[in-house]
Amino acid sequence: xxxxxxTSSDFILLGLFPQNPxxxxxxxxxxxxxLLATLGNSAMIHLIRVDARLHTPMYILLSQLSxxxxxxxxxxxxxxxxxxxxGQKTISFLGCGxxxxxxxxxxxxxxxxxxxxxxxxxxxxxxxLHYPVRMSKxxxxxxxxxxxxxxxxxxxxxxxxxxxxxxxxxxxxxxFFCDVPAMLPLACMDTxxxxxxxxxxxxLYLLFPFLGIMASYGxxxxxxxxxxxxxxxxxxxxxxxxxxTVVTFYYAPFVYTYLRPRNLxxxxxxxxxxxxxxxxxxxxxxxxxxxRNKEVLGxxxxxxxxxxxxxx
Numbered sequence: 001x002x003x004x005x006x007t008s009s010d011f012i013l014l015g016l017f018p019q020n021p022x023x024x025x026x027x028x029x030x031x032x033x034x035l036l037a038t039l040g041n042s043a044m045i046h047l048i049r050v051d052a053r054l055h056t057p058m059y060i061l062l063s064q065l066s067x068x069x070x071x072x073x074x075x076x077x078x079x080x081x082x083x084x085x086x087g088q089k090t091i092s093f094l095g096c097g098x099x100x101x102x103x104x105x106x107x108x109x110x111x112x113x114x115x116x117x118x119x120x121x122x123x124x125x126x127x128x129l130h131y132p133v134r135m136s137k138x139x140x141x142x143x144x145x146x147x148x149x150x151x152x153x154x155x156x157x158x159x160x161x162x163x164x165x166x167x168x169x170x171x172x173x174x175x176f177f178c179d180v181p182a183m184l185p186l187a188c189m190d191t192x193x194x195x196x197x198x199x200x201x202x203x204l205y206l207l208f209p210f211l212g213i214m215a216s217y218g219x220x221x222x223x224x225x226x227x228x229x230x231x232x233x234x235x236x237x238x239x240x241x242x243x244x245t246v247v248t249f250y251y252a253p254f255v256y257t258y259l260r261p262r263n264l265x266x267x268x269x270x271x272x273x274x275x276x277x278x279x280x281x282x283x284x285x286x287x288x289x290x291x292r293n294k295e296v297l298g299x300x301x302x303x304x305x306x307x308x309x310x311x312x
Contacts, residue, residue: 109151
């Protein structure tokens with residue numbers, strides 16, 4: 001690793017790619033992914049906002065997922081790209097705190113929102129007669145607000161703690177964004193208390209929701225296989241498989257990264273896993289939810305005038 005001597009309060013982000021032709025090629029792919037994610041999530045938010053047929057709890061939750069993904073990828077990729085192209089690796093102390101806050105807010109809020117979406121599908125498939133009452137728009141809005149508020153509060157606590165840690169070693173963070181666990185090796189104090197906080201937060205916001213989602217979809221799949229209607233069974237199975245794909249791409253690398261003890265982690269592996277939940281997942285979500293969803297494709301036809309031959 002390069003040695004960086006830095007006397008100011010700024011941090012150094014060592015980045016994801018080397019400064020060579022291979023790095024330029026890989027960065028170009030990341031920029032393409034960023035543009036696709038921005039376009040896809042913006043289009044999803046616009047469709048759900050303007051098409052009255054999509055003003056249901058399921059799609060309201062999906063619009064929030066797109067908003068979170070849009071903010072998620074915008075938190076990391078632009079700064080990483082600027083640093084690579086400019087040859088600078090610095091990020092200010094305040095900028096690092098802001099980036100960390102928004103990253104953690106999106107991470108925790110999206111973890112809770114995906115659990116809310118799983119609950120919505122559980123009610124719709126397993127209790128269809130009670131669904132309109134038990135999953136009202138008011139409850140949907142409350143679930144969204146809870147996701148944002150709890151995610152923000154948890155993020156604020158972690159960010160404030162990180163900004164008050166005394167850093168007396170190199171200020172070079174071996175990552176492509178200000179990930180607080182990657183900053184801990186730079187501290188000149190024992191950080192075991194904070195590492196325990198990371199374990200608790202990861203369990204509350206990611207592991208437990210993930211286990212709850214898997215348990216709920218176990219019941220959902222059981223109900224699907226006992227449906228009499230072949231068409232209903234096919235539609236429900238498509239919905240389940242779509243959501244489980246998103247859940248797996250998001251939760252698995254996140255939980256694996258943050259629940260491991262520090263002595264079992266490596267910066268290169270952490271950065272590779274971070275690509276999945278900070279860059280690839282925000283691009284995949286709108287693609288997965290649109291291409292396998294007739295209602296969304298129908299909205300695309302009505303709003304943008306494409307796919308005119310597909311029946312909805």
